[in-house]
Amino acid sequence: MNPYFYILGTLLFTVYGQIILKWRLSGLRIVLPEGLLDKLFFMVKLLFDPFIFSGLVSAFVASMFWMGAMTHFEITKAYPFMSLAPALVFLVGILFLGETFTIGKVIGLALIILGTIVTVKW
Known part of the structure; x- marks a missing residue:
């Protein structure tokens, strides 16, 4: 098996987890309670939502x-690929969550991707 499969799996499950949490919490129109105990009870209650639970499981799988x-890799070779997660989140966020598209975000992501290429190649 190609060792880059593990990096791809990390990226995909990380992005899925972030997107599904944002999607579900936005859909529920959640407002976090003020008190510490109320926050704790509220968060534990959210764990039983199947979508939120799948996002947390996704983080574990990642x-x-x-x-x-x-x-398979030195961390200095593998970790720069994790900087591709914001690019994937950006694309999925625009396509599925209706997030805003700005030229500044595109330029920033292009710089991140260029930095990833430079870091991994040299």
Whole structure:
């Protein structure tokens, strides 16, 4: 199996987890309570939502893929690929969550991707 599969799995499960949490919490129109105990109770209650739970499981699966990646790569070679997550979140956020598209975000993401290429190649 290609070792880059582990990096791709890390990216995809990380992005899925972030997007599904944002989508679900936005759909529920959640307002976080003020008190510390109320916040804690509220967060525990959210854990039982199947979509939110799947986002948390996704973070765990992403960690498993990352461990696989660490058996094949130096961290200084693998970790720059994680900077591609904001680009993926940007695209998915625009397509599925109706997030705003600005030229500044595009330029920033292009710089991140260029930096990733430079870091990994040289």
